[in-house]
Every structure is written in C-alpha cells, then in structure tokens.
Amino acid sequence: MPFSAGHQPPLPTGRRVPIPIVPAHLRAPATTAPSGADGPRGTRRRVVLTATVAAVAVLAIAAAFVVRASSGPGPDDVVREFFAALSAHDPTRLLADPCQDNPLCGPDALRAGYQAPQDVTIGNDTGTSTDRNVAVTYTLGGRRFTDLVDLRSTRRGTFGGRDWFMTSWPGATLTLPDQTPAPITLAAAQLPTRQPQPRPATMWAPPGEYTLTRPATTLLLAVQQQVTVTSGPPITLNPGTTLAPGITETVERLVHDRIDACATKHSFSPTLDATARGWHSCPMTYLEQYAITDDPTWTVQRYPTLHLEPAADGAITVTTTNPGQAAIRYRWTTSVAEPRTWTDATDTIDLTVTGQVTAPNGTPEWQPA
Numbered sequence: 001m002p003f004s005a006g007h008q009p010p011l012p013t014g015r016r017v018p019i020p021i022v023p024a025h026l027r028a029p030a031t032t033a034p035s036g037a038d039g040p041r042g043t044r045r046r047v048v049l050t051a052t053v054a055a056v057a058v059l060a061i062a063a064a065f066v067v068r069a070s071s072g073p074g075p076d077d078v079v080r081e082f083f084a085a086l087s088a089h090d091p092t093r094l095l096a097d098p099c100q101d102n103p104l105c106g107p108d109a110l111r112a113g114y115q116a117p118q119d120v121t122i123g124n125d126t127g128t129s130t131d132r133n134v135a136v137t138y139t140l141g142g143r144r145f146t147d148l149v150d151l152r153s154t155r156r157g158t159f160g161g162r163d164w165f166m167t168s169w170p171g172a173t174l175t176l177p178d179q180t181p182a183p184i185t186l187a188a189a190q191l192p193t194r195q196p197q198p199r200p201a202t203m204w205a206p207p208g209e210y211t212l213t214r215p216a217t218t219l220l221l222a223v224q225q226q227v228t229v230t231s232g233p234p235i236t237l238n239p240g241t242t243l244a245p246g247i248t249e250t251v252e253r254l255v256h257d258r259i260d261a262c263a264t265k266h267s268f269s270p271t272l273d274a275t276a277r278g279w280h281s282c283p284m285t286y287l288e289q290y291a292i293t294d295d296p297t298w299t300v301q302r303y304p305t306l307h308l309e310p311a312a313d314g315a316i317t318v319t320t321t322n323p324g325q326a327a328i329r330y331r332w333t334t335s336v337a338e339p340r341t342w343t344d345a346t347d348t349i350d351l352t353v354t355g356q357v358t359a360p361n362g363t364p365e366w367q368p369a
Contacts, residue, residue, distance in 0.1 A: 072163040075132040075151045076122050082149075082170070083138065086116040086206055096169045098204030109189035113211035115140070129153070129162075136170065140209055140228055147207070147231040171206040173234040181220055181314020184239060185213045186227070191237075205229045214239050217314055218359035219247055241310035247364070248308055251318060251357050254366035256303050259283060259351060263326065266295035281368055283353045284326050294342070296330035304351050316357040318366075324351035 073081065085093035089110040099105035110116075123135035123146070130153050137146045147170040153162040176191055177184070178200060184191045187210050192201065209228050216222035223239040262270045262282030269285040284298060305322035326349055331342040355368040 072161060075127075075134050075153075075164050076125055078151060078164045078166060079134045079136050079149050080120075080122060082166070082206075083117060083120045083136065086110070086208060087120075089114060089116065091206070094169075094206065096166065096204075096206075098169055098171075102203055103189040103191060104186065104203065104205055106189060110187050110208075112188040113185070113213070114187040115209040117145075117207050127151075132164070138207065140207065140230065145207070145230045169204065169206070170231050171204055172229050172232055173202050174205050174229075175234050175236040176201040176203065177237060177239065177312060179312040179314075180214065180239070181217050181241070181312075182215045184237070186210050186237075202234065205235075207231070212237065212239060216244065218244070218362050218364060219316055219357065220244055220310060220314060241312075241314075243308060243310060243316070247316070247357075250364050251308055251316060251366070252303075252306060254357065254364060255306060255318065255353055258366055258368065259300055259303065259324070259326075259353075263298035263300050266297060268296055268328075268330075270298070283324075283351045283368070284328075284349055286328050286347065286349060290332035290334070292334070292336075292340075293330050293332045296328050299327045299329070300351070301325045301327055301348070302351075304353055306353070308357075311356075314358075318353065318355050318357060320352045320354065325349070326351050 082094060085091065090107075091099065091105040091110055092107055094105060096105075103109060117138035117140055119139045121137045123137055125132055125134050127133050132151045134149045134151060135146060136149060137144055139145075149166060149170060150168040151164050152167050153164045155162055180193055183193055186205075207230050209226060212223070212225040212227050214223040221242040221244050225239060227235065227237070229235065258272070259282075261272055262284060265271070265282070268288050270282045273281040283304075286296070302325045304320045304324035307319045307321045309317045309319070311317050327346060328349065329344070329346050331344055333340045333342050335341055353368060355366060357364050357366055359365065
C-alpha cells in the first residue's frame with residue numbers, strides 16, 4: 001500500500017527498528033553545550049572534586065606539622081641532655097632506669113666530690129627509624145673516652161611523633177664492699193652499709209671522676225681516693241685499711257698485759273675470764289705429769305712477735321709470726337703422807353696468741369681467740 005498521510009509504513013519482518021514515542025515534529029529542538037562544559041551538574045561535580053583535593057592536601061600538611069610538633073627530642077638530643085645534666089651536677093634530670101633506689105641519683109648526690117665529663121662531642125648516629133646507636137666522646141682526667149649509647153623510640157598515637165629513650169646508659173657498675181668500718185661517701189652520696197651476703201651489692205654510676213672518702217676510726221686512718229668511671233667492666237670499690245698511728249704499739253701492750261696477768265695465776269692452765277671462752281683467755285697451758293704437785297709459777301721470758309691485719313669490718317686480726325716463751329716452775333712428790341719429799345721441776349713452753357682488737361666504745365680492746 002503506498003505511503004500516505006495517516007498511514008504508517010509497513011514494519012520490516014525479522015528486523016529491529018526504533019519506534020519514536022514522541023513524533024519528531026513535536027520534540028523540542030536540541031541545545032548544544034558550550035565547548036568544554038557539561039552543564040550545571042558537571043560544574044558542581046568539578047567544584048566538589050576540587051574542594052576534596054584541597055581538603056586532603058590541607059589535612060596532609062596539617063598532619064605533617066602535628067607529627068613534627070609532637071615529636072620529642074631526637075637521639076642526639078637525648079644523649080646531649082644526659083651529659084648536660086651531669087655538667088649541671090643534677091642527677092634528677094638523668095631519667096635513667098638505673099637511678100631507681102640509687103643514692104648517686106639524689107638531688108645533692110653530685111654537688112661535691114664529682115667532676116663531670118668535659119668537652120662532650122656527639123659522633124656517629126647510626127641505626128633504624130626505631131633503634132639508634134649514638135657515639136659520644138668526652139674527656140676525664142686529661143684522657144679521651146668514647147661511649148656507644150643505644151636508644152629506642154616509641155610512637156605516640158596515630159599521628160604522634162616518636163619519643164626516644166636510652167636502653168644502655170653511659171657509666172659503669174660499682175661493686176660495693178661487703179663491710180666497712182665507717183660509712184663510705186662517694187661524691188656527696190653516702191653508700192649503703194651492709195653485712196656479708198652471698199651476692200655483693202652493686203649500683204650504677206654515670207661517667208665522671210668521683211672522690212671516695214671514709215672517716216677515720218679509733219683503729220684506722222681516714223681514706224680518700226679518686227675513682228674514674230667510664231663505660232666498661234664493673235669497678236670494685238676497695239677503700240683499703242691502714243692502721244692509725246700508735247695502734248701497733250697499743251695492741252702489743254694489750255697482748256703483753258694479758259700475758260703478764262695470766263702469768264700471775266698459780267695454775268697449770270691459767271685463765272682470766274669466767275666465761276665459756278675463758279679456756280682460751282691465756283696463751284699458756286701445761287700438762288700435769290704428777291698426781292701431787294704444789295702451785296706452779298710462771299715467768300714470761302719472751303713475748304711473741306705479732307702480725308696485725310686490718311679486717312673489712314674495721315677490727316684488727318692479730319696472729320703470731322714468732323712464738324714467745326714462758327717458764328713454769330713447780331714441785332712434785334709421790335709421797336702420800338707427811339712428811340713428803342718434794343722434787344723441783346722447771347720447763348718452758350711457747351707462747352702463741354691469736355685474736356682480734358676492736359674499739360666498740362672508742363677504746364681498743366683485746367679479744368683472744
């Protein structure tokens with residue numbers, strides 16, 4: 001059928017064809033968008049995208065500033081502050097784990113008798129972002145020393161910086177004496193006085209030159225020593241002991257007086273003390289060989305030669321290097337009834353003494369062993 005107004009053309013069989021819903025003459029004319037634009041919706045999309053990128057950039061910059069602002073001192077700064085605290089003689093600023101219950105970390109412990117390291121120089125700083133090793137060189141007593149300080153860091157929060165802290169501290173471990181006759185002072189800190197234990201007492205000391213002092217006692221001289229502390233093996237504090245002037249003569253007189261007092265006793269085994277240890281209070285004894293004797297008499301012929309050794313607790317140990325000699329005289333008899341016939345007897349024995357001299361009340365006392 002020929003095409004005419006009011007009639008639709010025939011549909012092709014077996015083919016898809018578009019069928020407009022609105023006739024072409026009824027559709028609005030199409031508008032052409034300006035070149036490079038996609039209308040109001042595209043403009044809004046670009047504005048939002050630009051604002052988002054700008055906000056992300058601002059946040060990134062702000063985060064960088066926050067991280068930088070919240071970061072603590074760096075590894076070099078931590079080491080530098082450690083030695084600055086020593087130079088200021090202020091151990092309360094050290095913030096070192098070994099300072100816990102340490103007399104050298106008291107507020108006034110380094111105010112006197114202490115020389116801090118000089119000419120401190122921070123050297124190589126090597127390691128990772130979490131673990132560092134810092135070399136530091138300093139002068140003590142005219143000599144240069146180099147320590148290696150280990151540090152570790154921790155992050156504070158998501159955007160927080162890193163806090164650095166030492167895991168090894170410059171200085172050395174001090175081994176303290178088991179006993180001391182008087183309190184020991186190191187710098188301005190008094191060290192603990194302790195009794196012997198299976199394990200010796202130890203404490204940490206930061207680098208520096210220390211003055212060790214111990215006051216005099218009745219028996220011993222005062223002590224003053226210089227102790228140089230750097231990083232290295234433990235240092236054993238050994239103040240030493242020196243007899244006070246005149247003590248040797250005093251001890252010899254005490255021993256001689258004791259022997260003389262024993263010689264006045266008319267006994268084969270004289271004793272001066274009524275205590276359980278009185279058996280050893282006199283250095284002479286003689287084995288009776290006869291059943292019947294009279295009272296013996298003693299004569300000191302030579303005093304023993306003594307050796308005096310100051311002990312760690314401040315007492316003086318006395319031993320004999322050359323025995324003395326004493327003579328005993330007595331009479332013996334085998335007669336049971338009177339009149340008896342007496343026989344004179346004489347013999348000599350060695351005099352050997354051992355013991356200690358102490359001064360519990362400020363006066364030397366001889367204590368035979």
